[in-house]
Amino acid sequence: MVIDSQLMSFFTAGSLIVIGIFAALFLDNLIKKIIGLAFLGDGVNLFIITMGYKPGGIVYIFLPDMTISNFAQTAAYPLPFALVLTNIVIGASTLAVILGLVMVLNKRHGSLSAAKILRDKGE
Amino acid sequence: MIEYILMITTVLGAIIALMQRDLLKAAILTGIPGISTAFLFQFLLAPDVALTQAIVGSAIVPVFVALTVLKTRRTEEES
Amino acid sequence: MDMNVLIAVMVILPIASALFLNLLHKKDRTIKIIAIITAIVLPIIPLLTPYGSHFFGGYVPLAQDPSLAQGLPALITGSQLFQFHLGIMYVFSSAKQLMIFILGLITFFAIFTFINESKRPSGVYAFLMFMGTASVSAILLSDDIFNLFVFFEIAALAQVGIVIASGIKNNYETALKYILLGNIAGPLLLLGIVMLLGITGNVNVTDMIFTLKNGYVNPQSPELLIALALIVFGWLYASGLPPFHTIKSAVYSKALPHGSALLQAFSVFTMVAIGIIIIRLFSYNPFTNIAIIGISLIAMILGITMAIVQTDYKRILGYLAVGELGYIGIGLGLGTAFGITAGLFQAVNEAVITAFLFIGFGTILYKTRISDTRKLGGMMYVNPKVALLVLLAGLAMAGVPPLNAFQSKLMLIQASIQSGLPELGIIMILLSIVTFMTFMKAFYTIYMRPKPKELEVLDNTIPRSTVISLVVFLIVCLTLGLFPEIATNSLQTLAAGLV
Numbered sequence: 001m002v003i004d005s006q007l008m009s010f011f012t013a014g015s016l017i018v019i020g021i022f023a024a025l026f027l028d029n030l031i032k033k034i035i036g037l038a039f040l041g042d043g044v045n046l047f048i049i050t051m052g053y054k055p056g057g058i059v060y061i062f063l064p065d066m067t068i069s070n071f072a073q074t075a076a077y078p079l080p081f082a083l084v085l086t087n088i089v090i091g092a093s094t095l096a097v098i099l100g101l102v103m104v105l106n107k108r109h110g111s112l113s114a115a116k117i118l119r120d121k122g123e
Numbered sequence: 124m125i126e127y128i129l130m131i132t133t134v135l136g137a138i139i140a141l142m143q144r145d146l147l148k149a150a151i152l153t154g155i156p157g158i159s160t161a162f163l164f165q166f167l168l169a170p171d172v173a174l175t176q177a178i179v180g181s182a183i184v185p186v187f188v189a190l191t192v193l194k195t196r197r198t199e200e201e202s
Numbered sequence: 203m204d205m206n207v208l209i210a211v212m213v214i215l216p217i218a219s220a221l222f223l224n225l226l227h228k229k230d231r232t233i234k235i236i237a238i239i240t241a242i243v244l245p246i247i248p249l250l251t252p253y254g255s256h257f258f259g260g261y262v263p264l265a266q267d268p269s270l271a272q273g274l275p276a277l278i279t280g281s282q283l284f285q286f287h288l289g290i291m292y293v294f295s296s297a298k299q300l301m302i303f304i305l306g307l308i309t310f311f312a313i314f315t316f317i318n319e320s321k322r323p324s325g326v327y328a329f330l331m332f333m334g335t336a337s338v339s340a341i342l343l344s345d346d347i348f349n350l351f352v353f354f355e356i357a358a359l360a361q362v363g364i365v366i367a368s369g370i371k372n373n374y375e376t377a378l379k380y381i382l383l384g385n386i387a388g389p390l391l392l393l394g395i396v397m398l399l400g401i402t403g404n405v406n407v408t409d410m411i412f413t414l415k416n417g418y419v420n421p422q423s424p425e426l427l428i429a430l431a432l433i434v435f436g437w438l439y440a441s442g443l444p445p446f447h448t449i450k451s452a453v454y455s456k457a458l459p460h461g462s463a464l465l466q467a468f469s470v471f472t473m474v475a476i477g478i479i480i481i482r483l484f485s486y487n488p489f490t491n492i493a494i495i496g497i498s499l500i501a502m503i504l505g506i507t508m509a510i511v512q513t514d515y516k517r518i519l520g521y522l523a524v525g526e527l528g529y530i531g532i533g534l535g536l537g538t539a540f541g542i543t544a545g546l547f548q549a550v551n552e553a554v555i556t557a558f559l560f561i562g563f564g565t566i567l568y569k570t571r572i573s574d575t576r577k578l579g580g581m582m583y584v585n586p587k588v589a590l591l592v593l594l595a596g597l598a599m600a601g602v603p604p605l606n607a608f609q610s611k612l613m614l615i616q617a618s619i620q621s622g623l624p625e626l627g628i629i630m631i632l633l634s635i636v637t638f639m640t641f642m643k644a645f646y647t648i649y650m651r652p653k654p655k656e657l658e659v660l661d662n663t664i665p666r667s668t669v670i671s672l673v674v675f676l677i678v679c680l681t682l683g684l685f686p687e688i689a690t691n692s693l694q695t696l697a698a699g700l701v
Contacts, residue, residue, distance in 0.1 A: 005126050009167065012130040015158070017393070019137050024386055029199045030378075031146050031192060037385045039137050042160050044389040045394075046133075046200050051168040051400045058170070065163050069275045076168040079405065080396060083348055085174050087392060091178050091354050092187075094385055097359060099191040101366070101378045104196040108157070108374070110148075113200055118379050 009050040016043030030102050030112045034095065041091035045084045052080035126166045133159040144199050150188035157181040209256035210292045210304060213340045215242065216309075220332035223325040233251050234317050237328045241313040244335065245306030248299045250579040250594045255345075261289030282418075287406040291339055292343040297546060297696035304550050307678070308467045308557045309335045311671040312460040315561055318667035319460070319568060326365045331464055334360035341445060341475045343440050345584025348396050348405045349377050350476070352442060354391065357468060358384040364461045365453055383439060383446065391436025397429035406481055409673035414483070421486055424530055429607060430484050434493065437480060440472030441523050443501045443531065455573075461566020462516065463557035466523045467696045470553045473527060474546060474617075477534045481542075481700050491537045498531025500631070506633050507671070509640045515563055518555070518644050518700050522599065522637060524551045529630065533614050536621045544613035547689050551606040558675035562592035565664050566648060570657065575644055585664060589649045591672040599678045600638035606650030606682035613690075 016039050023036025039052050053076055060078040062071055102112070140200030143149040157180025164173035203557075208351045219240040226233050257543075261473040263284045271278075278284070312331060317323045337353035337360065344350045358381070365377040399405050402413040403425065414421050442450025450469065454462045477494070484490040505525025531550065534547020565588050566581060567573055582589045598605035601612075611634060615627040682689055 008127065008130055009163065010134055012163070015134045016137060016160075017389075018154060019134070021386060022140050027141065028148070031188060031195075032141055032149065032199070032381060034141060035149060035188060035677060036155060037382070038188075039156060040386065040389050042156060042180060044393050045172075046163060048396045049164050049167050049169050049172060049391065050168070051396060055170060059170060068278075068463075071333070072275075072278065077403075080399065081169045081172050082128050083392075083396065083399075083405075084169070085175055086348075086352060088175050088179050090352065090388075091140070092183055094355065094359065095158070096187060097362065098381055098385070099187055099382065100377070101374060103191055103194055105374055111200065112196055118375055122661065 003029060006050055006053055006055055009022075009053070013043045013047035013050060016040070016046060019043075025116040027112050029112055030105075030117070033114060034098055034102070037098075038091070041087070044090075045087055047086050048080045049085075087108065126163065129159045129166070132156075133163065145197065146192045146199060147189060147197055150185055150192050153188060154181045154185040157184060188192050206254045206256045207252040208254065209254070209292050209343065210258070212251070212337050212343065213292075214682070215247070216244060216332040216336035216339070222338065223332070224329040226325045228229060228623050229325075230322060231442060233323055233325045234683040235326065237313050237317060237323070237325075237332075240332065241310040241384075242318040244309055247301050248294075248306065249298055251294060251299070253295050253299070255294070257311075258290040258292075258293045261287075274574065282412070285412075286380050286404065286409045287315070287345070289569040290344070290346045290349050291307060291406060291408075292340075294343060295696060296692035298342055300550060300692045301342055301356060301474065301546075302488045304340060304553055305342075305471055307674075308464060308553060309675065309701060311557065311561065312464040315564070315665070315668050316458070316460045316652060322528050324367070327364070328566045329462075330360045330363040330367065334464065334468055336363065338471050338475075341682070342474055344405050346405055347398065347410075348480065350479070351388075351392055351395055354436070355384075355388055357440070357472065358388065361453065361465055361468060364465060364659050366454050368456060368458045368461060368476065370456050370458070376449070376452045376456045380449055383449060386437035387436050390432050394432025394436065397425055397432065401425055401429070405431050408483060408496040411482060414486070425482075427487075427489075430480070430487070430490065433476070434497075435475070435478060437476045438497065439675060440469070440476060441527060442469050443473070443497050443527060444504055446484075447501060447505055447521070447524045451505075451508075451522055451524055452519060454520035454560075455514060455516035457559050459516075459567060462520070463560040463564075466556045467553045469523075470527065470556075471529070473530060474534075475550045477531070478696070478700065485537065485700065486538070486681060491535045494531055494535030494628070497625070498528040498529075499534060500601075501525065501531065501662070502528030502633050506636050506640065510636070510643075513575050515566070515644050515648060516574050517559075517579075518575075518640065519559055522640065523552070523556045525633065525637065526599070527554065527601055529611065529614055532626055532630070533617065534543060534574075536617050536620055536623070537701065538617060539697045539701045540613070541617035542700055543619060543690055543693050544610055544617045545684065548614060548694040549608070550608040550689055550693075551598075551679075554675055554678050555605075558595040558679065559592070561668065561675070562595050562672055563594075563648075564590065565668060568664060569659055570666075571660065572657070575647045577654060577657060578648045579651045579657065580649075581659075582649040584659055585655075588664060588669065588672065590648075591676060593645060593671075594676055595679075596638075598683075601634045602638075602685045604680065606679045606686070609683055609686040611688075616672075 019039025060075040141150035161177035210466040340353040402410045410698035530549045601607045618626040
């Protein structure tokens with residue numbers, strides 16, 4: 001194949017990270033900011049997974065009919081995948097906390113605009 | 124070949140979700156990059172992570188965001 | 203039983219107690235008893251624990267336990283994999299003992315004052331405090347950089363929770379801002395960590411250093427620089443150095459006094475822990491030290507000058523606390539053993555003094571429910587004893603002998619002169635004077651000028667437990683000021699190992 005799929009995957013992860021940071025910093029609506037943060041997390045996860053990927057390798061599950069040395073040479077690197085599992089859970093739980101905060105703030109300010117809610121009143 | 128299509132849907136889905144004015148649509152469209160990355164994980168030899176991401180990215184996150192939108196306001200206000 | 207299990211208990215006990223407290227609802231007496239017992243045990247454990255390492259799940263390096271390596275092919279036993287740390291590893295040394303002891307002490311007094319000042323102590327608030335302490339202890343102990351990231355996220359959530367629980371005006375807005383920034387900084391820190399993982403193939407700091415030092419990877423590669431930048435970004439967020447100084451001081455001012463006392467201890471120790479890891483990994487690169495010194499200098503100047511113009515005394519303290527972080531950073535950034543010892547000593551001192559100040563000024567909030575200095579005055583006559591204690595705390599922060607920050611600031615100035623940077627010493631002296639002035643201005647307006655007519659002092663007496671906490675903090679300050687060797691001797695080993 002002409003284009004390396006691992007490299008392309010890195011680019012996808014990079015674009016997700018850039019889109020996420022852009023949305024979190026420059027969009028005014030809080031829900032959009034949060035969606036951006038979810039994309040940022042997805043991008044980082046994809047980056048990690050791509051790093052553990054081995055082109056032409058096998059899944060890192062040791063089956064009885066494999067030999068250790070063959071497995072060690074062809075399997076993908078499982079450590080990054082373990083990190084991603086943890087990170088997905090962390091990301092989802094933080095998301096829930098932020099959404100809860102947004103619901104309370106919408107009740108108080110009657111708005112979802114970051115400019116209105118987060119304006120520092122000099123206190 | 125399928126992985127390139129998935130990569131394109133991931134990025135395009137993310138951009139389209141953020142361009143919606145209707146926040147409920149944006150919340151539901153968040154699932155597209157979520158499920159695409161799940162398939163990408165499967166392609167990148169990480170089936171267990173793909174399972175988790177398929178649930179979290181395509182169901183839990185969009186539903187949480189959509190519930191918040193339903194409890195607050197549906198359209199983005201003019202600034 | 204292997205005594206090193208106690209290393210893990212330092213993290214597990216507060217988590218277990220926190221989870222249990224969270225289940226109890228409306229059982230005030232039980233909550234009080236369990237919280238107090240856990241809080242008493244917390245500073246005691248590090249004193250009993252012998253130095254050493256704890257391997258979770260018993261995964262020692264293969265080289266230490268040949269029975270694990272039986273039947274493995276030469277592909278594994280013949281390579282460096284044989285020496286690598288396979289599981290999560292906690293390292294406990296004399297410096298960490300001192301820092302976790304001080305953290306436990308501050309947690310104890312935060313819990314102690316919280317339980318006695320509030321009529322209905324909520325289990326959830328104690329849960330958040332213990333979770334924070336557990337995660338900061340883990341950040342201090344962990345030698346595994348991904349484990350550090352997990353606890354970094356838990357600590358951020360616990361801090362947000364403490365702010366949400368305070369009930370002070372506009373606390374939700376500050377909490378949202380803090381968690382939004384945290385959700386940008388967290389993934390970026392993770393990105394830095396996994397770039398290190400991609401380059402070295404490891405998440406264990408000791409193994410990473412081994413691969414870097416022995417030429418398995420090129421230390422000058424640009425990917426390592428990007429990883430450094432991303433990790434430093436996460437470090438700035440966790441410790442509240444610029445550009446996060448505004449939000450961090452807002453977080454301190456939106457928490458209750460005991461909460462702020464604990465929050466600043468979290469920032470100080472997280473800053474030290476991640477700072478040590480950055481120095482361990484990247485000290486070969488002269489750019490690291492320049493960056494740390496530069497950031498710290500900006501933090502000092504911005505923090506202390508912004509404190510001058512504030513009118514809310516909690517905000518003043520918040521900015522001063524951020525400014526004092528700069529002193530620690532300069533010590534770490536100097537890169538000499540003496541400089542790092544001075545920086546670590548300053549960290550220990552600052553954690554104690556700022557907790558002292560926050561709880562001390564907290565009595566004003568308790569008596570008047572007001573935190574705006576413009577509306578306050580004449581508090582000296584309400585309670586002269588507490589006023590004296592607060593004055594001593596302020597003197598300690600400014601570095602007046604014989605209190606502890608004098609010793610550490612003196613050491614910092616000596617270290618900067620030794621490293622050929624006397625300018626830093628001069629700036630530190632000048633900023634100490636400004637700190638002193640800022641504090642005295644706040645102290646004068648709150649305590650000494652005539653009482654404004656519309657100011658109402660509530661008819662509640664300050665709980666004895668609060669006064670006891672203040673006295674104990676003063677004793678710690680005096681002890682460390684008169685006998686600095688207690689602290690510096692145990693910090694020296696760590697500092698010498700970093701150079």
